[in-house]
Amino acid sequence: MTDALSTLPEPRHPDPADAPPLRWGVLGPGGIAADFTDALHRHTRQRVVAAGSRSAERAAAFASAHGVERSHGSYEALVSDPEVDVVYVATPHSEHLEHALLAIAAGKHVLVEKPMAVTASEARRIVAAAREAGVFAMEAMWTRYLPQTDIVRQLLEQGALGDVRVVTADFGGRVEYDPASRLWNPDLAGGALLDLGVYTVSWASFALGAPAGIIAAGTLAPTGVDDQVSLVLSSADGAQALLSTTLRATTPSLATISGSEGRVETDSPFWGPSGLRVFRADGTLAAEWRDPYGRPHRDGMAYEAAAVARYIAEGRTESPLHSLAEAVDTLATLDEARRQVGATRVE
Incomplete structure (x- = not known):
């Protein structure tokens, strides 16, 4: 047992830059969405291509600041964007149920910022909707995907x-x-x-x-x-x-x-x-x-985004981790x- 503890296993996660690229839409352009977008653009081939807010001005400002191609002045327009493969729900968690269901109803895969909802009963509704629609859904508990x-x-x-x-x-x-x-x-x-x-x-x-x-x-x-x-x-x-x-x-x-x-x-x-x-x-x-990889602090969110891209490419509808x-x-x-x-x- 001493040998098992003296020689640590190597992390099995591949480089986030090796994950297949997806086109992301950010729903709720706040602080954590900014860090998520920047982490993706710095460390992966994923691209945030659209940002959506109830305020067209706020969405446009976020897009301009973070190298995002398009902005939408409503959440409905964001989830309906045909160029978006997956939606990152980054609104306050009191809004997660409504916004996750909105994206799922539009046929989009979803990554929902933690906690997935306010209560377990709300989370069950998101899970049921995602399974019925056959789309990928995951809570953004990014710690699970770190090396x-x-x-x-x-x-x-x-x-x-x-x-x-x-x-x-x-x-x-x-x-x-x-x-x-x-x-x-x-x-x-x-x-x-x-x-x-x-x-x-x-x-x-x-x-x-x-x-x-x-x-x-x-x-x-x-x-x-x-x-x-x-x-x-x-x-x-x-x-x-x-x-x-x-x-x-x-x-x-x-x-x-x-x-x-x-x-x-x-x-x-x-x-x-x-x-x-x-x-x-x-x-x-x-x-x-x-950690030797040079992805400090919230740059580590690149790992969960890369994992989502791999899982979707593999045809999964939820995370195995x-x-x-x-x-x-x-x-x-x-x-x-x-x-x-x-x-x-x-x-």
């Missing part, structure tokens, strides 16, 4: 960590309180869990699968959204995930998986390109890895955590 994540995935597949018992992850950022802003407004599905905590719950799902037990404790903002939450998720065999998220303080953004034969610890941030260290059961360092069912299960966990802390829910 470092594939190293951890292989360690888990090989059983190199032994019997996994404890998983940890945190993600918190200090956000100024503004009751009208997206993160604090219940009408916009605000709160720490849906915006930041989804990454930690997805990490636990990656390591342990859907939880058999959920315990959540937290605090609420004056608007009723959750502003800080800690969770204990338990698997059927008694393994546990210890997770935390907050809008009140910046936390390390680290994640670990500990088993009977060793543990893996990520660098910060665990959700973006970084690195990792692997330790033996006696606590000694076995190996470490630092992060299934639609898992995206729904993650939201079901968030639903229950929000219920337990008494957060305002958006149905």
